[in-house]
Amino acid sequence: AQDLFMYCGAGLRQPVDELLNTYFQQTGKKVNVEFGGSGQQITRFKATGQGDIFLPGSHFYVDQLKEMGQVTFSLPVVLHIPVVAVNKGSAEKVKTFADLAKPGIRVGLGDPKAMALGRTAEDILDNSGLREAVLKNTVVRTATVKQLTLYIVKGEVDAGIIARADGCQNQDKLVYFGVDPSWYKPDIVTAAVLKTSPQPEEARKLAEFLGSPASVEVFGKYGFLPVK
Amino acid sequence: MAELELIGVKNRFVQRTDLHVPDGETFAIVGPSGAGKTSLLRIIAGLEPHEGRILIDRSEVQSVPANRRAVGMVSQDLHLFPHLTVEGNLFLAMSRSDCSRTVRRRRVSDLMELLRITHLAGRKPATFSGGEKQRTALARVLASAPRLLLLDEPFSKLDFRTARYLRAEFKNLQAQLGLTSIIVTHDIEEAADLARTVSVMRSGLLTVSGCRTGQDSQAGNPVELFLETPNLLTCRPIRNLGNGLVEAEWAGGILHIPDEGQPFSSFTVKRRGVEIGPAPPAGPRINRFTGLIRQVKINDDSAMILLDVNSAILRVETTPEDWTRMGLSEGNTVHGLMKLRALEACCPIISSRDMPK
Amino acid sequence: MAELELIGVKNRFVQRTDLHVPDGETFAIVGPSGAGKTSLLRIIAGLEPHEGRILIDRSEVQSVPANRRAVGMVSQDLHLFPHLTVEGNLFLAMSRSDCSRTVRRRRVSDLMELLRITHLAGRKPATFSGGEKQRTALARVLASAPRLLLLDEPFSKLDFRTARYLRAEFKNLQAQLGLTSIIVTHDIEEAADLARTVSVMRSGLLTVSGCRTGQDSQAGNPVELFLETPNLLTCRPIRNLGNGLVEAEWAGGILHIPDEGQPFSSFTVKRRGVEIGPAPPAGPRINRFTGLIRQVKINDDSAMILLDVNSAILRVETTPEDWTRMGLSEGNTVHGLMKLRALEACCPIISSRDMPK
Amino acid sequence: MSRLDRLLTIPLVLFGLVVAGVLAALVTEVTPAELLGSIVHPETLYALRFSLLTSCAAMASATMLGVPAAYFLARHDFPGKGFMETLLDVPLVMPPLIAGVGLLFLFGQGMMGGHLARMGFYLVLSPWGAVAAQTFVATPIVLRSAQAAFASVDRGYEEAAATLGLSSLQIMIRVNLPLAARSVLSGLVMAWARTMGEFGATLMVAGATRFRTETLPIAVYLNISSGETGIAVSCSLVLLSAAFLLLLSTRLLNKPQPENHLHQRRSSWPNWN
Amino acid sequence: MSRLDRLLTIPLVLFGLVVAGVLAALVTEVTPAELLGSIVHPETLYALRFSLLTSCAAMASATMLGVPAAYFLARHDFPGKGFMETLLDVPLVMPPLIAGVGLLFLFGQGMMGGHLARMGFYLVLSPWGAVAAQTFVATPIVLRSAQAAFASVDRGYEEAAATLGLSSLQIMIRVNLPLAARSVLSGLVMAWARTMGEFGATLMVAGATRFRTETLPIAVYLNISSGETGIAVSCSLVLLSAAFLLLLSTRLLNKPQPENHLHQRRSSWPNWN
Numbered sequence A: 001a002q003d004l005f006m007y008c009g010a011g012l013r014q015p016v017d018e019l020l021n022t023y024f025q026q027t028g029k030k031v032n033v034e035f036g037g038s039g040q041q042i043t044r045f046k047a048t049g050q051g052d053i054f055l056p057g058s059h060f061y062v063d064q065l066k067e068m069g070q071v072t073f074s075l076p077v078v079l080h081i082p083v084v085a086v087n088k089g090s091a092e093k094v095k096t097f098a099d100l101a102k103p104g105i106r107v108g109l110g111d112p113k114a115m116a117l118g119r120t121a122e123d124i125l126d127n128s129g130l131r132e133a134v135l136k137n138t139v140v141r142t143a144t145v146k147q148l149t150l151y152i153v154k155g156e157v158d159a160g161i162i163a164r165a166d167g168c169q170n171q172d173k174l175v176y177f178g179v180d181p182s183w184y185k186p187d188i189v190t191a192a193v194l195k196t197s198p199q200p201e202e203a204r205k206l207a208e209f210l211g212s213p214a215s216v217e218v219f220g221k222y223g224f225l226p227v228k
Numbered sequence B, C: 001m002a003e004l005e006l007i008g009v010k011n012r013f014v015q016r017t018d019l020h021v022p023d024g025e026t027f028a029i030v031g032p033s034g035a036g037k038t039s040l041l042r043i044i045a046g047l048e049p050h051e052g053r054i055l056i057d058r059s060e061v062q063s064v065p066a067n068r069r070a071v072g073m074v075s076q077d078l079h080l081f082p083h084l085t086v087e088g089n090l091f092l093a094m095s096r097s098d099c100s101r102t103v104r105r106r107r108v109s110d111l112m113e114l115l116r117i118t119h120l121a122g123r124k125p126a127t128f129s130g131g132e133k134q135r136t137a138l139a140r141v142l143a144s145a146p147r148l149l150l151l152d153e154p155f156s157k158l159d160f161r162t163a164r165y166l167r168a169e170f171k172n173l174q175a176q177l178g179l180t181s182i183i184v185t186h187d188i189e190e191a192a193d194l195a196r197t198v199s200v201m202r203s204g205l206l207t208v209s210g211c212r213t214g215q216d217s218q219a220g221n222p223v224e225l226f227l228e229t230p231n232l233l234t235c236r237p238i239r240n241l242g243n244g245l246v247e248a249e250w251a252g253g254i255l256h257i258p259d260e261g262q263p264f265s266s267f268t269v270k271r272r273g274v275e276i277g278p279a280p281p282a283g284p285r286i287n288r289f290t291g292l293i294r295q296v297k298i299n300d301d302s303a304m305i306l307l308d309v310n311s312a313i314l315r316v317e318t319t320p321e322d323w324t325r326m327g328l329s330e331g332n333t334v335h336g337l338m339k340l341r342a343l344e345a346c347c348p349i350i351s352s353r354d355m356p357k
Numbered sequence D, E: 001m002s003r004l005d006r007l008l009t010i011p012l013v014l015f016g017l018v019v020a021g022v023l024a025a026l027v028t029e030v031t032p033a034e035l036l037g038s039i040v041h042p043e044t045l046y047a048l049r050f051s052l053l054t055s056c057a058a059m060a061s062a063t064m065l066g067v068p069a070a071y072f073l074a075r076h077d078f079p080g081k082g083f084m085e086t087l088l089d090v091p092l093v094m095p096p097l098i099a100g101v102g103l104l105f106l107f108g109q110g111m112m113g114g115h116l117a118r119m120g121f122y123l124v125l126s127p128w129g130a131v132a133a134q135t136f137v138a139t140p141i142v143l144r145s146a147q148a149a150f151a152s153v154d155r156g157y158e159e160a161a162a163t164l165g166l167s168s169l170q171i172m173i174r175v176n177l178p179l180a181a182r183s184v185l186s187g188l189v190m191a192w193a194r195t196m197g198e199f200g201a202t203l204m205v206a207g208a209t210r211f212r213t214e215t216l217p218i219a220v221y222l223n224i225s226s227g228e229t230g231i232a233v234s235c236s237l238v239l240l241s242a243a244f245l246l247l248l249s250t251r252l253l254n255k256p257q258p259e260n261h262l263h264q265r266r267s268s269w270p271n272w273n
């Protein structure tokens, strides 16, 4: 049979690479995967009308496709939860979320429209009650979480709200701590089988493989948390 | 190789021109700066829009593009291809020819020899001297084997010796190949030397005269005026004085004309070789005359005076200042003196004066 | 305004040159194509690397950059600024001057008038005719008010009338401003007309002669050879024959020389005005002589023969072909004949021949 | 038109059609409502203004850097010149994101940021960062075109100017610059167009803070990232229209200048066959 | 060196230092292990090869499209020419992602993809898509530089060539092209550099499938997107080194050609003051 074609959020690249290797060894099924920004991939999917499976970093994009009626099956895989990451050099100054509101702290946040975590950050700000103070400290908004991570790692900002996975992958250069879970709704990495798939059965098998506990464990290695 | 005819050709810079250059002839154009000489050549070459008809070998070419006319031109700015060597320039000019490679190579080396640029063969023109560039341009246009050759001041940057040599070679070549050509020059000697017909262009108007000695000339004819054509006068030699002078009768008087060792029945006298004045001028007592001022024409830098000497017409040129000083006007009588050195007997063979044979 | 001195100047194209041009003088250079004339001017202007010293007004300038030398140059290619109008070109050339705006404007319009380009004032040079460009370049260099003026064939694209006018104006201007200048030209008449000193450049070697009639000349001197300087010969006039000829004694024989209406004690004879041969040539019986061939020098296109006529030295030029045909060689005796028209008495005042006063 | 001319129009028409096709494809993709929404949206207007301002500032500095450097390089030979020129070409090849990362590292806290900050100059994450990034991208384009242009100018003009006594500065500004103007300008336009469309380097150095460091291309990117292709395309149509109008107007303003006819005698090309 | 020359070196040195600084900042960012890892990684090598191949193919088509079109535009006036030229400039301004989106729409299923597919020609999601995207980006650069270059050539050469009987094609290829060569080449180099560094349009049209449509800049982008900055930087260093070597070698190979001295009498510039 034909290879499968998968759109995958670029942020999930390391675990997905590993998993697809395993999948190939287990089933002999080859998956062509295209990594990229999820928004871009929706655009491309709309224009090309090709693809079997979509794995964005946030269920937000799957919802968009669902609205368009392009999804035949979907499955939550892992959680993408926000953390406050702090540059090692500023670790003394920022120890709690409230410290982000301290004068003189430089905070970076994601763009609320472009970035799933940007939206999450907005929720956190609203619910923490520190919105104004933190926004006053916010010196930059970024287009991607990786950009924000880079700023924190490089010390351009003292702290920012990034994904746990990114914090986990840069442990040597920054410290991170969690945020009150009641302040936000976590993003869910979701696998969606696309309506355009010529082999929906195979695609569904792959989606289920990605959602299997073994896979979730692999995701865990990279800092993702299982969906409860 | 070709016959050229212009019928009612004109544009912004050239007034209505009719012209016929017979096959194998050279036609020279002289004239002041900005007269439209270059413009006329460019029209003939097909580089300038114009009205009227151009016929080469009796077929109309005015709507034929320049590169199909086989009309070669050396422009004032030469425009040698700077990215090619001399050889490259010549070979490119032959790209239309269907000769074999060997023939072409021979032709290129012959032309370089002819124009004395063999030593420059492998160099690019950027660093050439003015004369070297001009000779390369001549070689290049000859390489393209045109039917008709248009030369815009082709020898202006050459010292007189090289120019003389090239003029001679050009005449040879032209005789051999029967080239028809039009040459623009500021050197009237050169024009007279190369061309049977010399014409003058002034403010866009081309006036064709006859031969350089102006047999068919009229008074005030712009060609005459511009060229300072010498007076060609008919005389009756009486006797050879043996002292290098020949006594001859002209306009009812006696003249002494230098002996050229040949019989003659006419002579020329340069316009500036005649001194005139209200009273007899100083100088030797021979070759004097009196005449009537028939017409005067004053230009920027010359005064042309038409004299009637016993019904013979004599044209005299002087400077406007001198003219004013004389205080004469039309209708007055003047005394004149022809300088001996300005007189030349018209012998049947062309004098070889400055030309190598 | 300035005095120029070159001491041991040389480079790849110019051989070691020592030269002194006194303040207010014009120095002319003629010479064959590719001789290095332009190169020498470029060295003086500061555009070409070289060895040796250049002094202007006794101060060394060889390490002064071109734009600080106040040496104006009209190059063969003119290089008018194509993005500026004629006026723009002239104003830019005056940017160094500290005159007021009104003075400059007046100066520009005067210069345009002088060079007869006022009608072109607002046009850009791209579409100018050759002569229009050349006059604009002359106006531009004059606008820059140089101490020293270098002119590389400045009148070559002008008809003879305009050239004559400009030469006269140039001489006026030079007299007025005391301009020192060097002019390269291919027109020997022009050189002689403008410059007190004419020199010849050949294969990079500059040879300075005296005056055009070559008083201080030696046989075989390259200036002599190149210029075809006429023979300047001393004679003793005997009597005026009254028929326009003067009888004079020269080299033990009698010559008939055209009468210029003035007393004289020397005369010139053009080298090509002497016919020679192993037997007496045809022609009138006067002005004949015999001489001894002392020296022969054959060039590409001329044969120079030095004759000893009764201890007087006479230089004769013929073509190499004619020379070969004669079958003569050094030491032989030849018969000669001076053409009457080639003889000119040297009168104390300069003949005004072709020049407007 | 000659046969060759007809042949030459084929690529012209072909590419013209592709460009028009791409534009048409983009236009048909957006609803009028989306388009109108983007046009009047204060964020779009801010981004447009910010884009224009930063690109003009960047062009000013790119011109100040690139044109003199090009003038120098076109006229001097020195050992290692080829190496230097190639080095200056490197930003042309750099993927913009990497150029941004490099500038971020260079001007960030790690290397020079501290020093710059002490001088009161914040480049990173500030609007000046956008200018710096765009300058970095534009300068090599300006430099390269201008260098080729200056090198193509006949040196005789400069020599003539020198013998007329003009200073080197006058020679540069009043002679060589106008003579090279056409290609220099064309390089400037290309560089300007590049800065207008540039987002990778700007994004990295200046961030994507709305109403602060958001250029139109960044707005486009943000909207693409959130999957709102329609709005992204409308934003880019706003950008393209603005650029189109600007380019067209400079072109029309320059049209009657006879500088376009530097060397010619005729006003239009003849047709050879 | 004259005073002006010394002044001119300031921008040159300044920008040279910035470029060198950016490169240094990038180099210090990666560990030798990362660098080595990327260099020998088959994916990097594939991407490098793919980048070189597609950019060469794209340059071939951009040259075929841009140079003839430029030649035509430089020599003909027609109504609407300014509009047409501006239209052809538009891709210069387009943010690459949007150019990609436009091409995707145009050649995708919606508009022309079906027809193309029936002709057996798949552009979208295929390596040809990368070539198409890069061509789209490169052509206007080629066109603009070449047009300025052709327009600057003295028409007298062409007229001389015509009176010598050369055909229009010969005039174009053997006269005008060599005379405009310097600026045309410089435009080609800029365009090539752009295609080598381009990722937005390529990403959109061709996708980012490994070992299939992954160019080096896309690899860089993906590594940045997945947070692996070190690898991204090493990949881009590989890209930059390859480009650097290529550019340097073409430069050194071209060096002794005396075409660099088209108009000059002297071999080096004098120094005015």
Ligand SMILES: Nc1ncnc2c1ncn2[C@@H]1O[C@H](COP(=O)(O)OP(=O)(O)OP(=O)(O)O)[C@@H](O)[C@H]1O
Pocket: B013, B031, B032, B033, B034, B035, B036, B037, B038, B039, B040, B076, C127, C128, C129, C130, C131, C132, C157, C158, C159, D265, D266
């Ligand atoms: N495109 C143009 N626009 C305006 N005037 C022009 C144009 N082309 C030529 N002229 C003018 O037409 C006149 C004739 O020019 P042309 O070059 O034919 O003169 P010419 O007789 O060759 O003069 P020269 O002996 O000085 O070369 C000149 O005055 C020139 O300025």
Ligand SMILES: Nc1ncnc2c1ncn2[C@@H]1O[C@H](COP(=O)(O)OP(=O)(O)OP(=O)(O)O)[C@@H](O)[C@H]1O
Pocket: B127, B128, B129, B130, B131, B132, B157, B158, B159, C013, C031, C032, C033, C034, C035, C036, C037, C038, C039, C040, C076, E265, E266
């Ligand atoms: N850069 C160069 N490389 C090689 N040869 C050169 C260079 N520059 C000049 N020459 C040569 O030097 C010689 C002298 O040139 P120059 O221009 O001084 O001659 P010229 O006396 O002015 O001749 P013309 O009367 O023809 O203008 C020429 O043969 C020329 O080809």
Ligand SMILES: [Mg+2]
Pocket: B037, B038, B039, B076, B152, C129, C130, C131
């Ligand atoms: Mg002319």
Ligand SMILES: [Mg+2]
Pocket: B129, B130, B131, C037, C038, C039, C076, C152
């Ligand atoms: Mg010369």
